Amino acid sequence: MEWLRDPGFLGTHATIGADLSQLMATLFTGLFVIGWVQARKRQADAHHWLMFGGMVSMLAFFVAYYLFRQLGVLAVEGKEGFGGSQALYDYVFIPVLTFHIILVIIGLVMAVYMIVLGFRSQQFIDGVRSLRESRLQTSWKKVSLIFTCVAIAVLALFFSRVSASGFSMRKMEVYLGLLVLVAMVFAVEMAIQRIWPNGARRHRALGTFTMIIYCVLFVTGSFTYTMLYILYPGKIG
Incomplete structure (x- = not known):
């Protein structure tokens, strides 16, 4: 660097x-x-x-x-x-x-x-x-299921990195930021699909x-x- x-x-x-x-x-x-x-x-x-x-x-x-x-x-x-x-x-x-x-x-x-x-x-x-x-369009049930799977995968990757190289606040911020980004994408989808269903x-x-x-x-x-x-x-x- x-x-x-x-x-x-x-x-x-x-x-x-x-x-x-x-x-x-x-x-x-x-x-x-x-x-x-x-x-x-x-x-x-x-x-x-x-x-x-x-x-x-x-x-x-x-x-x-x-x-x-x-x-x-x-x-x-x-x-x-x-x-x-x-x-x-x-x-x-x-x-x-x-x-x-x-x-x-x-x-x-x-x-x-x-x-x-x-x-x-x-x-x-x-x-x-x-x-x-x-x-x-999609449903809240499907969105919740997909987000849960993504969250489990991201957290599993985070803890595997922690066990390998130790805990870091920066690492945690990056992985939490990824989850927030995914959540925001789903929120955008659920809001916008009402405006433009096509x-x-x-x-x-x-x-x-x-x-x-x-x-x-x-x-x-x-x-x-x-x-x-x-x-x-x-x-x-």
């Missing part, structure tokens, strides 16, 4: 970890824009696999971020990480960064949800993939919403990166 603290490769005051974070954010946003264009052109199969691969890669990247706390703009850096004035820090940088972090949480929930919804709402007619124009319409509406979230995420992330590492670099230790 020491390598990630070395000077970055984009020519700014950022570390390699921060530059890698910005580069990956640009890559993921580009992939999602291409996938959205494919969906608009009814290129269902290409859209499905590009979005699936992009979202799985993005989730893996953010898991690495929260595990190692090295990639991306530092959220709990303190004033010493920002070289601008206190007023600029309090009224511009922190509000934008807070908004960005909220969007990250929403984006992660929507990534998992859209992956599941994509598989649930698809159909194949003569080998051609398309969205199924029909009612797509699976195809739900997929299209939420796909557009998710695309907007990711574009705004890229803008806010680039803004905080620019302020922290280009315009107002501080002493990041």
Whole structure:
């Protein structure tokens, strides 16, 4: 992990970890824009696999971020990480960064949800993939059963890691965060299926919403990166 603290490769005051974070954010946003264009052109199969691969890669990247706390703009850096004035820090940088972090949480929930919804709402007619124009709903009983199984699997993995390498609060936070993320996905499903019972319409509406979230995420992330590492670099230790 020491390598990630070395000077970055984009020519700014950022570390390699921060530059890698910005580069990956640009890559993921580009992939999602291409996938959205494919969906608009009814290129269902290409859209499905590009979005699936992009979202799985993005989730893996953010898991690495929260595990190692090295990639991306530092959220709990303190004033010493920002070289601008206190007023600029309090009224511009922190509000934008807070908004960005909220969007990250929403984006992660929507990534998992859209992956599941994509598989649930698809159909194949003569080998051609398309969205199924029909009612797509689930019950609380099924959701509770699935969540219980997921919780047991996650807790079993957590305790196996604890027995192998010892207890760590960070590990517990990661695994509890995973369970919270799964619970939020199920909550979103149960709420939204009442609004859009039709699976195809739900997929299209939420796909557009998710695309907007990711574009705004890229803008806010680039803004905080620019302020922290280009315009107002501080002493990041």
